[in-house]
Amino acid sequence: xxxxRLQFVSVPVDDQAKACAFYVDVLGFELVADVAGPHGRxxxxxxxxxxxxxxxxxxxxxxxxxxxxxHLQFHTSDVEADxxxxxxSSVQAGDVQEMAWGRQTSFTDxxxxxxxxxxxxxxxxxxxxx
Numbered sequence: 001x002x003x004x005r006l007q008f009v010s011v012p013v014d015d016q017a018k019a020c021a022f023y024v025d026v027l028g029f030e031l032v033a034d035v036a037g038p039h040g041r042x043x044x045x046x047x048x049x050x051x052x053x054x055x056x057x058x059x060x061x062x063x064x065x066x067x068x069x070x071h072l073q074f075h076t077s078d079v080e081a082d083x084x085x086x087x088x089s090s091v092q093a094g095d096v097q098e099m100a101w102g103r104q105t106s107f108t109d110x111x112x113x114x115x116x117x118x119x120x121x122x123x124x125x126x127x128x129x130x
Contacts, residue, residue: 008044008053012066013111016043019056022110026089029054047074069112079103079119 013019023029023113029045030054036042039059046053057066076082077095083105087092093107102120109115 008046008055009070009072010055010057010066011070011072011109011111011113013056013058013109013113015110016041016056016058018110019043020045023054023056026086027115028093056107064105069108071114071116073104073116073118076117076119079105082117087116093120 011019020031020034023045024031028048030048031043032046033042033044041058043056044053045056046119084107086107091107093127094105096103096105100121102118104116104118106114106116118121
C-alpha cells in the first residue's frame with residue numbers, strides 16, 4: 001500500500017453555504033475549494049495549513065446517500081480559549097473535560113455533526129515522524 005495521508009472527509013449538510021460560513025467564519029477554516037462538480041458544488045474547507053479537509057456534501061456520494069451526523073475531532077493548542085471564542089459566536093460548546101489523553105470539548109455544526117476539540121496531553125500526542 002502506498003497511502004500517505006487523509007485527503008478529506010465528506011460531511012453531510014443541508015445547506016452548503018450555511019455550513020461553509022460556519023466552518024470559515026466561526027471555526028476559522030480556510031475555503032480550499034468551491035467548484036461545480038458532476039453532482040453539485042464541491043465545497044472543501046480545512047484548518048489553516050492542514051493537508052486534509054472537510055467536504056461539505058449535500059448530494060449522494062458514489063451513488064449513496066450520506067447519513068449523519070458524523071463526528072469530527074480536531075487538535076487545538078488552547079481548548080479554553082477556543083471554548084470562549086465559540087461561546088462568543090453563540091456556539092453551545094460543552095465544558096472542557098479532563099481525559100487521560102488530554103482536555104476536550106464538543107459542540108455541533110448547524111447540521112448536527114459533532115465536532116470535538118482536543119488539546120492533547122503528552123500521552124495523546126503522536127511521536128515525531130508518526
